[in-house]
Amino acid sequence: MADFRPAPELDVTEWLNTPEPLSLSALRGRVVVAEAFQMLCPGCAQMALPQLARVHEQFSRMGVAVLGLHTVFEHHEAQGPRSALEAFLREYRYSFPVGIDRPAPEGRGMPVTMAAYRMEGTPTLILIDRHGRLRRQAFGHVPDLQLGAEIMALIAERDAA
Amino acid sequence: MADFRPAPELDVTEWLNTPEPLSLSALRGRVVVAEAFQMLCPGCAQMALPQLARVHEQFSRMGVAVLGLHTVFEHHEAQGPRSALEAFLREYRYSFPVGIDRPAPEGRGMPVTMAAYRMEGTPTLILIDRHGRLRRQAFGHVPDLQLGAEIMALIAERDAA
Amino acid sequence: MADFRPAPELDVTEWLNTPEPLSLSALRGRVVVAEAFQMLCPGCAQMALPQLARVHEQFSRMGVAVLGLHTVFEHHEAQGPRSALEAFLREYRYSFPVGIDRPAPEGRGMPVTMAAYRMEGTPTLILIDRHGRLRRQAFGHVPDLQLGAEIMALIAERDAA
Amino acid sequence: MADFRPAPELDVTEWLNTPEPLSLSALRGRVVVAEAFQMLCPGCAQMALPQLARVHEQFSRMGVAVLGLHTVFEHHEAQGPRSALEAFLREYRYSFPVGIDRPAPEGRGMPVTMAAYRMEGTPTLILIDRHGRLRRQAFGHVPDLQLGAEIMALIAERDAA
Numbered sequence: 001m002a003d004f005r006p007a008p009e010l011d012v013t014e015w016l017n018t019p020e021p022l023s024l025s026a027l028r029g030r031v032v033v034a035e036a037f038q039m040l041c042p043g044c045a046q047m048a049l050p051q052l053a054r055v056h057e058q059f060s061r062m063g064v065a066v067l068g069l070h071t072v073f074e075h076h077e078a079q080g081p082r083s084a085l086e087a088f089l090r091e092y093r094y095s096f097p098v099g100i101d102r103p104a105p106e107g108r109g110m111p112v113t114m115a116a117y118r119m120e121g122t123p124t125l126i127l128i129d130r131h132g133r134l135r136r137q138a139f140g141h142v143p144d145l146q147l148g149a150e151i152m153a154l155i156a157e158r159d160a161a
Numbered sequence: 162m163a164d165f166r167p168a169p170e171l172d173v174t175e176w177l178n179t180p181e182p183l184s185l186s187a188l189r190g191r192v193v194v195a196e197a198f199q200m201l202c203p204g205c206a207q208m209a210l211p212q213l214a215r216v217h218e219q220f221s222r223m224g225v226a227v228l229g230l231h232t233v234f235e236h237h238e239a240q241g242p243r244s245a246l247e248a249f250l251r252e253y254r255y256s257f258p259v260g261i262d263r264p265a266p267e268g269r270g271m272p273v274t275m276a277a278y279r280m281e282g283t284p285t286l287i288l289i290d291r292h293g294r295l296r297r298q299a300f301g302h303v304p305d306l307q308l309g310a311e312i313m314a315l316i317a318e319r320d321a322a
Numbered sequence: 323m324a325d326f327r328p329a330p331e332l333d334v335t336e337w338l339n340t341p342e343p344l345s346l347s348a349l350r351g352r353v354v355v356a357e358a359f360q361m362l363c364p365g366c367a368q369m370a371l372p373q374l375a376r377v378h379e380q381f382s383r384m385g386v387a388v389l390g391l392h393t394v395f396e397h398h399e400a401q402g403p404r405s406a407l408e409a410f411l412r413e414y415r416y417s418f419p420v421g422i423d424r425p426a427p428e429g430r431g432m433p434v435t436m437a438a439y440r441m442e443g444t445p446t447l448i449l450i451d452r453h454g455r456l457r458r459q460a461f462g463h464v465p466d467l468q469l470g471a472e473i474m475a476l477i478a479e480r481d482a483a
Numbered sequence: 484m485a486d487f488r489p490a491p492e493l494d495v496t497e498w499l500n501t502p503e504p505l506s507l508s509a510l511r512g513r514v515v516v517a518e519a520f521q522m523l524c525p526g527c528a529q530m531a532l533p534q535l536a537r538v539h540e541q542f543s544r545m546g547v548a549v550l551g552l553h554t555v556f557e558h559h560e561a562q563g564p565r566s567a568l569e570a571f572l573r574e575y576r577y578s579f580p581v582g583i584d585r586p587a588p589e590g591r592g593m594p595v596t597m598a599a600y601r602m603e604g605t606p607t608l609i610l611i612d613r614h615g616r617l618r619r620q621a622f623g624h625v626p627d628l629q630l631g632a633e634i635m636a637l638i639a640e641r642d643a644a
Contacts, residue, residue, distance in 0.1 A: 040245075040248050040249050045206060046206075054626070078247075078249070084238075084245065086239075087240070145628070148632040148633075149635035151632060153638075215467050216467065219467055304376070304466065305465065305466035306376050306377065306469060309469065309470025310380070313470070313471040362571050362574045400566050406560075408561075413558075414525050
């Protein structure tokens, strides 16, 4: 499986819902499920984030790291403030860690991590294996049945290795 | 039906999705369906506003006035800016008029119209008859079947009068 | 409104969930909501019958007569026996009256009442006003918001008359 | 994993949706997902069978055997005839193989396979590993995310073995 490229490191300015900042290098050895989202993106609020909460609920106890990545690439003044994101997470009772993607140097457009992954938009699901390799990147909705299987396939690689 | 009190006038600082400001006095003679909401309230985003969009779709052509009222009473800095609300309405493609309830004089807590109606929270549905009387105020979810019946009952009063 | 034709009488061989047989003539003066269905029709089991149960729950107390009509026009040997229909109604806990449409004389194809209404298939919703006139016949799904409004419009005609 | 008992063989009188009868012994070497159901059981028709169709769609191409088991233990005269089950499967467009569990000798009560598994009712989900061992038996609903993970865990045992 040498054909999977390393997942680009997360370039995050602030972390919410976690006492310590996270990084992919520190998570090496664990399967990582990340969801890039914007709080005002309907597909994120209605589908992807409720699904991420289910993933967090089910797979955290199996050692999987589950996290959100707030990748604001439109409506910056509305979605940009940390206070807005905090209010959003509290209202929806999301308890997984969320990192705020570093804004582009020019202050507009796609933030740094989102650009490094060449994402097409939000929501984008990302699966990273125990070796830090990017195994799956999906723009839009992935059904629960399929997502459960994909995560478990990565978990099972430990025993096979 | 002299036992219904007049619906308090809307005290709105700005209107979105409409070329002209609205007022209950100008809407006299029409049935009015209004939904008080906050953009970061999950019950509003997931249930009440999609329902209001269905009401707008179905009943506008029958002369019913359908409108939203943004009643920010928590997370003011996150939900307060007009730009945030505009982004929210655009992302969710809501085309009904939305008024921004006038903030409380002290800048915190319940805004003016919300207080005049003594609302318990968001979402709150409001039905007003052709005579400007408050016929229904409901905090939380009202099923579609019931809401359709209640709106039609007010429409039908015209013929009965 | 003289342009609405009289609703053809129900030609039913047996009634379930009711101590007495029903007839449209005996229901004159009441609004009638009827749903033609087959127990093995997916659109009936998943959408139309749960909706009819909601209509029964909400509108019975307002004097509306709510009933099902089992119109078997395919898979006769599977859906035909009264015992099968009884088991179906019991399992799904449907408590509204259900009439079994009289089979066609030749034993195959569309039963008698279904043919009299020239239905296209199942589910078919039927609304009948207080004067026994057929006011609405719809093949397929009618949204709750619209159905609630249509039923209420017929209820409200009493006061207007 | 010597603590998993062998899955009792399926005792089936007839198979639908398959040119050849199936048996667990012939399926040895493959992961098996089976759902015991009754066509008039609401939890089966509304939840478990649509889920089994999703499992069939996703996992068949990975070599998983997906099948239904019609375990009639109530309303025998309504659910018993093969023609009723055939009509049901055709109407709902279910294409996975379905076996009809052998009726109890006395003709009433729990059929033979259902009794061998000591099932509590329908729907009951059954997962069998490549060695023919019963790895999971669940009465009621299992969420898609979890089911996808459980099936994949069994698939992954091949590589680990």
